[in-house]
Amino acid sequence: MQTIHLQGGFGEKGRTSIAVDDGATLLMLDAGIKVGAPAQDYHPRLARAAAEIDALFLTHAHEDHIGALSWLLRQGFNGPVFMTAATRGEMAATLAQYARPDDLAACPGSAAQIEIFSAGDRLTVGAQTIDTGHSGHVAGGTWFAVTSGGQTTLYCGDVVPHSAVFPMTPLPACDLLVLDCSYGPDTVPAADRAKTVIEWTAAHPCGSVLPTPLSGRSLELLTILPGPLAMSDDMEAPLRAQLADPDLLHPGMAARLRDRIAGLHRWTPGDPLPAMPLLVHDGMGETGPARAALDQAERAGHPVLLTGHLPEGSPGWRMHRAGTADWHRLPTHPTLPENRALWEATGRPAVIGHSCDDAALDAVQQSLPALNAGTRTGGSLKIGDA
Template identity: 65%
Template sequence: MQRLHLQGGFGEKGRTSVLIDDGESRVMLDAGIKVGAAPKDYHPQLACAASEIDALFITHAHEDHIGALCWLIGQGFTGPVFMTPTTRAEMNATLDQYAHVSDLARFPSSNAMIELFLPGDTLSFAKQKIKTGHTGHVAGGVWFSVESGGKRTLYCGDVVPESAVFPMTAMPECDMMLLDCSYGDDAIPASERAKQIVEWVLARPEGAVLPTPLSGRSLELLAILPGPLAIADVMYEPLKAQIADPSLLRPGAAERITARLDTAHRWHPGSPLPACPLLVHDGMGSAGPATLALEMAEQKGHPVLLSGHLPEGSPAHRMREQGRADWFRLPTHPTLPQNKLLWENSGRPRLLGHSSEAKLLNAMQQALPALVTTAVTGDSIEI
């Protein structure tokens, strides 16, 4: 028997977190924050005292999956934290931007007992066996298959089955699947979205600002954008680090992206916006060089293209609502046909969707009849 506690990301986007209790140990999968949320909803809703959580497993270093790490330590968590080397390398940059300042100062990530593993490794904690595999979402990102009590739960984290840059490992059959439903019933393939973005950029030879997460979508954009381009200077070294290990990328991707990076103009925040596409992080305009770049673009009427999730209240969301920025989704999560195939290949198990509001889940139910659309953060489910 396993008991799943939905601690964040169910019926909502952000603060993704699940606790799996097999009666002998409690392992927590991800510890995210919810950008723009009220203080009570910013961190995961823990199902037990943090000191009673035995271990934490992190899928990747995006804020909605790791941003609450310092807070969790402050709540009393002292167990090991499992993550890949790439996630470890990107962790502090994410925490610096999204963790509360007091948590960073009092409970730094250096206090965590970090255990490293590689995508594809099988881990064990107490009697819980945790298999891992590439997600296609970011370099070093993983899914977790947790087997204990005679049951298997598959937690996808964020996945991209058909990324042009990152590989995705086939997932096993399971009893319960926690599926990345960020895009609801969106069925438009990545190739069509990429074409839309390229056409938009080519129609604006004066340049444009493209906010993007530092990991994941930045490399996807570098792989598709034509002609000259620029990146914020502080992005160069982190992006080079993401492609340093070719085994974390699809064949040939490292060479193509290295060539783009090495010829890109490096923009320093505060200098004039370049007359070419400019990549700046983060994708919401809430942190990093994107904050200033969007302010400058807004003042000058410079084109802005958004391509990902826009939390309500974020600068990027406001600009789109006011008609001061355009938006084309570049898929870094699965479309509905991809989710259906993932579910079928995993044996058509019971199904929960994370990172999605109920209205999006309802739109998916015809294609995914096993999908429970009423589960919300705070619920517990026994399998």
């Protein structure tokens, strides 16, 4: 019987990680960090010693899923690390921003035994079989379905069932579904959210700053926002890299976005803020050009729109709390109706949810009674007990 260890992201947002243990093989899925957390809560809470983990599988290169890789290596993990080529391409930049400097210096991501796979591949470690598929969240992002002993745990990581940019492979049937509950009970469709973001930028014709992660939401914003746009000059190469494999996007989307990027104005930190929407990374204002742009915007009273998760204590969180930045969600995770549809499509299995707090889990359970709302980081469960 599979035992699932909840190593991060349960009852909280950040340091997302689970481990699937069949008694002979221990697989770790994702190794994230929690932005703004104290040292004891920054990394996953490992169920067993790092050296006992047989393999690590990474869904994508956002910090709350990959940021603890150097730390894990330094803790003694020496097994293979499975990731897509797109995740491998973004790994170094994410670790440079979010790994602890001493961990990164001792164990850069390049020190890992990296195994590249493509979404749709079937992989095997020990007696465990791992099926994979596109997640719809970022280019090269994946979900994992781990089967052993006649049981299947399906770990969504971060998924977007109806992204305008990225495809999501239908999920297979499973015994335990680990859902991305980042948005809790939110039921507002993505189209309505996008309309709100478009209207907000139109209402600020003299320019605005939109912090955004390099992967995923940046391309979503380029797809929906009309008219002239600007971006920090260091975003061009990473964005073009995400378009290198057209099979990781919806048909025709790579060419459309390449044209869009070619027409963007370029901005360098220290330059005057442009009289048009400006995309800068990262989405929280914690690192990168976003930090400089938010400081500049706040001093000048320049409009700022935040569109994603804001960890407590981050610059974006502080500005929104102070009333110097607005916030309107641009969905890059599933809404409650989408999560319910995923549950139906996978055969109505037992469900646990990651990436949201206790209150949100309780609210989701009202519409999805199969959800076990009592799961917390540091706990473990057997599929039959979920």
